[in-house]
Amino acid sequence: MHEDEEVSGRVTLAAVAKEAGVSMPTVSKVLNGRTDVSRATRAKVEHLLEVHGYRRRAQAGSRSPLIELVFHELESVWAMELIRGVENVARENRATVALTESGTRHTPGPDWLPGVLQRRPMGVVLVFSTLREDVKRRLRAAAIPFVIVDPAGDPDPDVPSVGSANWAGGLAATRHLTDLGHRRIAIVTGPEDMLCSLARLDGYRSAMSMAGLECDPRLTRFGDFHVQGGYEHAMSLLDGPDRPTAIFAGSDLQALGVLEAARVKGLRVPEDLSVVGYDDVPLAQWSSPPLTTVHQPLRTMAEEAARMLVRPDDPGTGAQRIELATHLVIRQSTAPPRQS
Amino acid sequence: MHEDEEVSGRVTLAAVAKEAGVSMPTVSKVLNGRTDVSRATRAKVEHLLEVHGYRRRAQAGSRSPLIELVFHELESVWAMELIRGVENVARENRATVALTESGTRHTPGPDWLPGVLQRRPMGVVLVFSTLREDVKRRLRAAAIPFVIVDPAGDPDPDVPSVGSANWAGGLAATRHLTDLGHRRIAIVTGPEDMLCSLARLDGYRSAMSMAGLECDPRLTRFGDFHVQGGYEHAMSLLDGPDRPTAIFAGSDLQALGVLEAARVKGLRVPEDLSVVGYDDVPLAQWSSPPLTTVHQPLRTMAEEAARMLVRPDDPGTGAQRIELATHLVIRQSTAPPRQS
Structure with missing residues (x-):
């Protein structure tokens, strides 16, 4: 055969x-x-x-003990968690991680593909990428398996990928706040053009509705997933008499911005304002107060992706999608609202 | 020839x-x-x-376009900055970063050396390592240059390394506090067995002495460079009536622990307590309030180390030591002490 x-x-x-x-x-x-x-x-x-439909037969023996990890850009608190996950699987398989920054449209990096084809790695983990058709074709012809770690929740239907449950995360964050008794709850979700932002927002809306609460459109904001965006939206949300008693911040970095806005406004967290983050990157536990946040299992997502590459059966045949569960981690940035 | x-x-x-x-x-x-x-x-x-004194002649053409980066462990807020620096130089040289975690005495990783010898990279950047003699010998015999990035300030005299000015950093942090008018200034430096901890402590002592202040030994603590250590020392330092009005926290993570202790004690930063960090990792600017800290140029240190490997002249001949400058970054966690 x-x-x-x-x-x-x-x-x-x-x-x-x-x-x-x-x-x-x-x-x-x-x-x-x-x-x-x-x-x-x-x-x-x-x-x-x-x-001619040529596919090189995958020969484990002819592969270098390398797992390639390709980022658009490394400037992210996510990056380290993802590297850690791929490194864990590499170590289990006595392999090394080769790290490349591919660059974005705005800051193009070197073309990473020729290097990958030459090194003949065990496989390629791509972070957050839409792959050009010709890139997929060349990887497939070379029998190099590839998989996308996709925290943005916007999978290419044609490529195996690992994501996480964004809608359920948004629901859990908001239900925690409604369960504590909050009624004026704001959300600063991510950019409007990312599906994960929309999924978290819809989770928020469903939780509000389940608690019999109206969504005040003035309390819904689209951020940029960075500290500054969280800060600016919170400064505006906390301005005025009818301010929210809780903010679901959509990402841990945005939550840090909300904490800083609260400090500047002289509001104590959680006594005067409850804050929920999203991601549970390491810094979430080091903030003051430590953040209640939704754990997005970035490290496990990267591990799963890397395992799809090193499994003995060929993972490149189907466009498998794995979605890992998220869960709420309750720390000290949330409390019941004060009686007013 | x-x-x-x-x-x-x-x-x-x-x-x-x-x-x-x-x-x-x-x-x-x-x-x-x-x-x-x-x-x-x-x-x-x-x-x-x-x-026989054999050294393989370095042949640029026979090298893979790889720069190896070997960590003891990736669990550090430093890691990402160092990866970023090596990645920058790799990109300039159309090379890729191969990342290996070598493990510590407590959690040994795979033996990274055979992989490196097989891949024949342009060179190896080692983080924070004391190299066994046989490892140095094998790398030299294979004409693979190597350099140590050494934030701990404890260079192997036999290996090229890049560090930074720890004593000057400790001096600058403390002078900033004495210049603001603080007189009771505590220090939580790093572990007692790391030279960088001792250098920062000596910088603190010199600055205190220059300001005509005594060093109260009760205000000198050895931490672990982690959040929890900073928190526990600060809880104890802030206990009692004769508490310090400022804490030089020795690392940004320890500073985050100090901020949390202040919050728990009901002290406002910087109104009731000034806090200075060390490292200036990205999270320093995201804390609440943003941290005044000593910038340790981790990314530049890694860039310098990687450049020593890819320079056309052979860097392996002398045991060069480069020490980069540190500088104080003033943000919002420091202010003059309140009149008591």
């Missing part, structure tokens, strides 16, 4: 070489991501490989 | 093979960190390579 596959693979490569009018070694160079092939030749060969 | 070196290298390898009673390919396997060599043979060959 394996021999048959190998023979059929060689037949395909020969056919591709012939149709492209190049030698077999050139086809092999394209497959291995070598740079000494012209762009035009590469494109022609890749197109034909796809037409 | 280069040819001569190469010839003399080959002669040495032949002599080593003969003396060890093994073949040239076996010597070559040892040099390349291959695992299919018995432990006894490896030890014998390595010993003879050292006796």
Whole structure:
């Protein structure tokens, strides 16, 4: 069976070489991501490989003991948790993590793909990425499995991915506040164009509705997931007489901004204002007071993603989606509202 | 000249093979960190390579575009800054960062050295490490340059390293407090067995002395550089009538613990208590209030270390020590003491 596959693979490569009018070694160079092939030749060969449905047979022995981890940008409190998760699985498999920053549209990094194709890693964990079609094609042709860790909740239907339960997280955060007796509860969720922001907001709305509370549209804000955004929205929310008694801050960084706004306004947390974060990154337990927050299992998400790559069965065949549970961690930034 | 070196290298390898009673390919396997060599043979060959003073000629072309970054453990707010610095230099050189956690005495990780020898990276950045003699020997024999990023201020005299000015940092933190008019100033420095803790403490003592102030030994504490240690020492320091009006917390994490202790004690920062951190990791600007702290240029330290590896001239010849400057960043956790 394996021999048959190998023979059929060689037949395909020969056919591709012939149709492209190049030698077999050139086809092999394209497959291995070598740079000494012209762009035009590469494109022609890749197109034909796809037409012929060529997939290199995954051979565990031919792989480097590397797990690639590709970030858009490392400037995030999430990054360390994700690195930690991939590193855990790498260590279990006596492998090393190769870390690349791919850059964003605004700050493009180097093209990471040729390096990955040359190193022939066990697989690639991509953080938060939409992959170009040609990138998926080249990884598949090289039989390098890949998976997306997707905290934004916006999975590419075509690629295996690991996310977490954003709607349930938003619901749990808000129910905790309604259970404590809060009625004027504000939310600063993330950017309007991220599905995780919308899912958390919908969870908030459902919890408000379950508690028989109206959602005051003035108490719904879209932030940027950063400290400054949380600070500015909280300064405006806490201005005026009819201020909320609790803010669900949508991320731990936004919650830190809310804490600072409360301090500047002379409000004590949790006596005068309850605050709930989201993510449960390490700094959530170090803030003053320690944050009640929704635990998003970033490290476990990265572990799951890395495990999908190193499992003996081929994970690249189906576009599997794993969604891990979130849960509320109650610390000291929430309390019942004061009687007014 | 280069040819001569190469010839003399080959002669040495032949002599080593003969003396060890093994073949040239076996010597070559040892040099390349291959695992299919018995432990006894490896030890014998390595010993003879050292006796003969063999050093593989560094050949830029034969290196993988990888910079290895080896941590004892990734559980540190420093880790991300250091990764960021190495990643910056990797990107400039179209290279990738390979990340390994070597483990501590308490939690040993896999032996990272064979992987490094096999991958033949441009070089190795080690965080915070004392290197065993045989590890140095094997890296040198393989002509893989290495450098230590050493925030603890305890350099191996035999290895190039990058540190920062801990004494000057302790002095600057304390002078800021004496300049504000504080007289009862406590210090929670790091563990007693780390030179950086002692250097920061000596900087504190010199600043106190320069301001004509006595150091009250009850106000000098050795912490653990973590939040909990800062919290516990601050709870004890703030207990009683003759409490300090300012605490130099020795690290940002310890400073967060001090902030939490102040909150629990009902003391406002900076009105009732001034707090100075150390490190200036990102969370220092996100605390409430934002921390006045000593900036330890962790990212730049890692960049410098990585640059020592990729520079065209051989950095492995001298045991160079670079010490980068620290500077005080004044934010909102410090103010003059209240008139009592």
